[in-house]
Amino acid sequence: MTVTTRFAPSPTGRLHVGNIRTALHNRMWARRNGGRFVLRIDDTDAERSEERFVDAIRRDLDWLELTPDGEERQSARFALYAARFDRLVAAGRVYPAYETAQELDLKRKIQAGRGLPPVYDRAALRLSDAERAALEADGVRPHWRFKLDHDAAIEWDDLIRGPQRFDPATMSDPVVRRADGSWLYMLPSAVDDIDMGISHVVRGEDHVSNTALQLQMFAAMGAAPPAFAHGALLTGAEGKLSKRLGSVGVDHFREQGIEPEAVRALLARLGTSDPVEPILDPEPLIAGFDFSRFGRAPARFDEAELAGVNARIVHQLPFDRVRDRLPAGMGEAEWLAVRPNLHRVADAADWWAVIEGPVANAAAGEDRGYLADAARVAGTIDWAGDPWPALTGALKVETGRKGRALFLPLRLALTGRGDGPDMATLLPLIGRERTIARLSA
Ligand code: GLU
Numbered sequence: 001m002t003v004t005t006r007f008a009p010s011p012t013g014r015l016h017v018g019n020i021r022t023a024l025h026n027r028m029w030a031r032r033n034g035g036r037f038v039l040r041i042d043d044t045d046a047e048r049s050e051e052r053f054v055d056a057i058r059r060d061l062d063w064l065e066l067t068p069d070g071e072e073r074q075s076a077r078f079a080l081y082a083a084r085f086d087r088l089v090a091a092g093r094v095y096p097a098y099e100t101a102q103e104l105d106l107k108r109k110i111q112a113g114r115g116l117p118p119v120y121d122r123a124a125l126r127l128s129d130a131e132r133a134a135l136e137a138d139g140v141r142p143h144w145r146f147k148l149d150h151d152a153a154i155e156w157d158d159l160i161r162g163p164q165r166f167d168p169a170t171m172s173d174p175v176v177r178r179a180d181g182s183w184l185y186m187l188p189s190a191v192d193d194i195d196m197g198i199s200h201v202v203r204g205e206d207h208v209s210n211t212a213l214q215l216q217m218f219a220a221m222g223a224a225p226p227a228f229a230h231g232a233l234l235t236g237a238e239g240k241l242s243k244r245l246g247s248v249g250v251d252h253f254r255e256q257g258i259e260p261e262a263v264r265a266l267l268a269r270l271g272t273s274d275p276v277e278p279i280l281d282p283e284p285l286i287a288g289f290d291f292s293r294f295g296r297a298p299a300r301f302d303e304a305e306l307a308g309v310n311a312r313i314v315h316q317l318p319f320d321r322v323r324d325r326l327p328a329g330m331g332e333a334e335w336l337a338v339r340p341n342l343h344r345v346a347d348a349a350d351w352w353a354v355i356e357g358p359v360a361n362a363a364a365g366e367d368r369g370y371l372a373d374a375a376r377v378a379g380t381i382d383w384a385g386d387p388w389p390a391l392t393g394a395l396k397v398e399t400g401r402k403g404r405a406l407f408l409p410l411r412l413a414l415t416g417r418g419d420g421p422d423m424a425t426l427l428p429l430i431g432r433e434r435t436i437a438r439l440s441a
Contacts, residue, residue, distance in 0.1 A: 003035030003199045007061075007068070008189065010042040011053035015060045017248045017301055018204065018234050021267045025231065026202045027066050028268060028289040031282075038196060039068035043075045044183040060250040064260045065282075072196065074188050080195065081188045084221060085177060088146070088187075093220045094176060096142030097124035098135045120145070120172035141179040146187065146217060148173050154212045159229035159291035161205070166212035174213050186210060190217040198226045202291075205230040229291045232271055237302035245301060256303075257344025259317070262310035271299030278312035311343045327352045337425040351421065355429050359416040361441045367409035370399060374410060375439035383432045388424040414438050 005026040009019055030037035039061065043049035054073075061067055088094040099107070108118040124145070127135075135142075148168040155165050176187040193201060193214075201211070208230050218225040236242025253263055261280050268285045269276045272293040279285050319332040322345050326335060330352045338351035363371060374395055381390040396406055411423055414430060427435065 001199055002197070003030055003033035004038065004197050005030045005035065005200050005202055006038040006040045006072075006193070006196065006198050008040040008042050008203075009057055010045065010048070010185075011050060011057060012045070012048045013053060014056055014249050014251070016246050017267070018245060020060070020064060020066075020249065020263065021234065021270070022203055022231065023061060023066050024064070024264060024267050025229075025289075026200075027068075028286050029200055029202060029229075029291075030069075031286045032289050035199070036069045037066075038198075039071045040192060040196070041071065041073045041075075042185065042189070043073055044078075044185065044188055046075070046182070049075070063250050063254070064263060066264075072192065074183075074192065077188070077192065077195075078183070081183055081191055084191045085144070085187065088220060089144070091220070093147050094144050095125055095147055095173075096132070097145050097175075098127070098132075098140050098142050099124070117170060118172070119170060122173065143175050143179045144177040145173040146176050146213070146220075148213070148216055149219075154215050156211070156215060156225070156228060158208075158211075159200075159227055160232070160294045161208070161230055161296055164208065164212075166209065168212070168216065171209070171213065186213060187217060190214045190221070193226055194218065194221060194223040200227045200229060202229045202231070205232055229294075231294060232296055232298050234270075234301045235298045237300060237304065239298075239300055241298075248301075248303070256307070256310075257346050258306060258310045259313050259345070261317075262306060262313040265313065266306050266309050270301065271295060271297075276305065276309060278309050278316070280313055280316045307343065314342050314345055315340050317345065322348070329356075334429055337429055338421050341421045354415045354417075354420070355426070357430075357434055357438070359414065359438055361413045361438060362416045362418070363409040363412040367413075370395075370401065370409055371413050371439045373399060374413075375436050378432065378435050378439060383428070386424065387432075387435075388427045391427070410439070413441070 007019075007023040007026045009015060009023075015023070027037040029035075039057070041049075041054055041057070043054070058071075085094060104120075107121060111118050124142075125147070148171060150169045153165050154168055155163065158164050174184075174186050176184055178184065192198070211228050211230070215225050233241065234245060236245055253260075262278070264282065265279050265285065266276055268289060273295065274288065274293055317339065319335045322335060325345050327349050330348065334352060334355060335348065338348055341351065342348060361371075374391065377394045377398065378387075378391055381387055381394065392406060392410070396402055399406075407423070408418065411420070412418060414423070414435060415426070420426070430438075
């Protein structure tokens, strides 16, 4: 079987962390199996779909390095939906219904009053030809429902949730097309999954009951269904469904200095039995990706955890990956020297400023004599070798200082702060002239 997955966002807003996770899982599964990952733009709803969101979805996926292998748009496929729809109507699996929204609402209220579930009563199926003709003559346009087969339970083995079972008699026949001819999500999605050869539908658990309905649509269209994997939902750090997560997306990550590698490393493992680790290379993440590792409990998305993963990702980023984002003049040696001290790539600028200067000497006044000695010694050591051990070694012998008393005043004078990158890597970058000037300041 060739594996083909699809990520099917509706372009009615920006991607948020939940969608991003779905996109990632679809792509990882395709990659893991040498398959294809398709972006399907679900833009059947012309009112709510916006081109700027289509562009934003593409850009966000590119930034995340989850670029799809192909793109399809539902709005370009209406003729196919109509052809499948016509066949289902001819086969009696899709039928016209004439109730208004108010009538349906009233039916549901009556059912609720009797303690019954709000399942559509199929009154439209009991209309006689004459009644239907009369409605049509009055200008009432029907909407269209898919007729569920009530004969057998709907069952599938979900790759994440395990065996699933739905009783179709407890479900309303879903509306698949509105009276104005426009499409609802349900049928076009099943048509596309067949037509695009989708082998695995990977999406959130909010779609589980849609899957039950769509399984009957696959059968009614004579197609074998894809496999399904419904991921548990994400919650906020507090463990509650969080409204805020809806606004956490690529823009937010960029503002926070979060790298795409960090987003991927976290979201690949969140909700699985595997530990979240700052894995830079996509390959090992992909190789270990399996739906069987995912649990059914909601997964907690914690921004503090993401920031932690991000820092550990930044510590591994090669120069090529960041060079465009570093201050002008900052080279590979400087990057490698400061990288272990960063939470975000942008913070490299702070250390570049320290290397370049000017730096306000932060050493205590009582160390002035010691620093004058250091300035003199700095003029005598071999800068081509390892100047830091040379400098501190000579000062140790000359002054009898050791440990903190030996090192800290130097750091404070040379960098203006008490902590930071390893001085042995930093000192050659600060260089002889600036070192002597700062120690004598
Ligand atoms: N457009 C649907 C959504 O965003 C797609 C669901 C699916 O993956 O089938 O929820």
